[in-house]
Amino acid sequence: MTVQQSIQTKIAAALAPSHLEVVNESHMHSVPPGSESHFRVVVVSDRFEGLPLVRRHQTVNRILEGEFEDGLHALSMQTLTGAEWHDRGGRTRASPACRGGGKAD
Amino acid sequence: MDNLAADRIRQEIESNDVVLYMKGSPVFPQCGFSAAVVQVLSHLSVKFKGVDVLQDPGLRQGVKEFSNWPTIPQLYVKGEFVGGCDIVREMAESGELETFLVEKGVETEPAA
Numbered sequence: 001m002t003v004q005q006s007i008q009t010k011i012a013a014a015l016a017p018s019h020l021e022v023v024n025e026s027h028m029h030s031v032p033p034g035s036e037s038h039f040r041v042v043v044v045s046d047r048f049e050g051l052p053l054v055r056r057h058q059t060v061n062r063i064l065e066g067e068f069e070d071g072l073h074a075l076s077m078q079t080l081t082g083a084e085w086h087d088r089g090g091r092t093r094a095s096p097a098c099r100g101g102g103k104a105d
Numbered sequence: 106m107d108n109l110a111a112d113r114i115r116q117e118i119e120s121n122d123v124v125l126y127m128k129g130s131p132v133f134p135q136c137g138f139s140a141a142v143v144q145v146l147s148h149l150s151v152k153f154k155g156v157d158v159l160q161d162p163g164l165r166q167g168v169k170e171f172s173n174w175p176t177i178p179q180l181y182v183k184g185e186f187v188g189g190c191d192i193v194r195e196m197a198e199s200g201e202l203e204t205f206l207v208e209k210g211v212e213t214e215p216a217a
Contacts (some may be wrong), residue, residue, distance in 0.1 A: 053195060054188045061175050068175040074138065075176060077191055096190070101128045101135020101159060 003036035003067060011043055014063045018082050019044035021092070029074070029098040037073040040095050041074040053079065108143025118181040120210050126168045127178040131155040138190035139178040143162040147198045151206060175191035183209045 001009070008022045021042040026035040041060070048056045056079035064072060076095045080088070118124050123146070129135030131143050131153075146153050158177055160163035165177070172179055172186045180187040182205070187200065196202035206213050 053192050055185070055186065057192060058173070065175075071154075076138070089175065093194070095127075096137030096141045098137050099140055100134050 003070075003072060004039070007039060007041065007064060007067060007072075010063050011041065011066075013062065015043060015045040015047050015059075017045040018061060019090075025074075025076070025095055028095070030100050031073075038076075038095075039072065039074070040076040042078045042080075042092050044080050044082055046080050046082050048079050052088060077092050110161075110163045113164065114168055114171050117154065117156065118184045122183055122209075123151055123179045123206075124179075125153050125155050125178055126158055126164075127155055128157065128159050130157055135159065136177070138176075141190050142178045142180060142193045145193055145202070149164055149197075149203060149206065151211060163217040182206065182211060185209075 004024050010021065011017065011020060011022070019042065021040075023040045024036060024038070025040050026038045027033070029035075029038045031037045044058060047059075051059070055078060060077055060079060061068070061075070064075065064087055068075075078092060107162065125131075125139075125142055127134060127136070127139035127142065129139060131147075134140035134143055144156070156164070158168060168179055169175055170178070174186065174189060176189055178190055180189070180193055187205075188196075193202065196205065203213060
């Protein structure tokens with residue numbers, strides 16, 4: 001299973017998201033072609049209801065603990081409830097460009 | 106974890122109102138995520154201490170364990186962990202960051 005698939009599967013199983021995007025953005029960074037080091041996820045789940053942003057991100061970080069241990073380097077995320085996603089009209093945010101330092105290890 | 110790193114972090118976040126653990130320096134960030142947080146803080150004219158984790162592998166690993174947060178950058182305000190790049194950007198967009206900094210007694214002078 002690729003890292004992308006395992007991120008997808010684990011988040012889907014743990015948070016029952018109504019919308020889930022897992023985008024491999026490694027090509028935007030100073031890592032070899034085909035790397036799976038930098039990802040962006042959009043998770044829309046009502047499990048986030050009532051949780052502050054930092055707790056939502058910690059929840060996702062914890063779900064992907066194994067992936068971080070195995071070399072996942074950067075994870076940009078948007079964590080929204082169904083209502084928040086609806087209010088935003090489904091708009092997502094782009095990740096910042098790489099600046100070359102601190103290669104994925 | 107590395108006790109030396111933990112002691113250093115504790116001391117840094119206690120003696121500085123706003124500390125950003127980042128890659129590169131505030132003037133020359135070496136990572137887009139770090140640069141984005143520097144940009145937000147600069148826009149709000151927040152005085153902060155930038156700490157380059159690339160200079161110290163023990164610190165780079167230590168700060169992840171200290172805050173139980175797997176990525177860099179990491180922002181601390183008055184000793185409290187606020188979040189990483191996504192959280193800081195999102196709070197800035199909603200205006201929540203400025204409110205939070207004011208509540209914490211951190212002086213900000215947003216660009217006119």
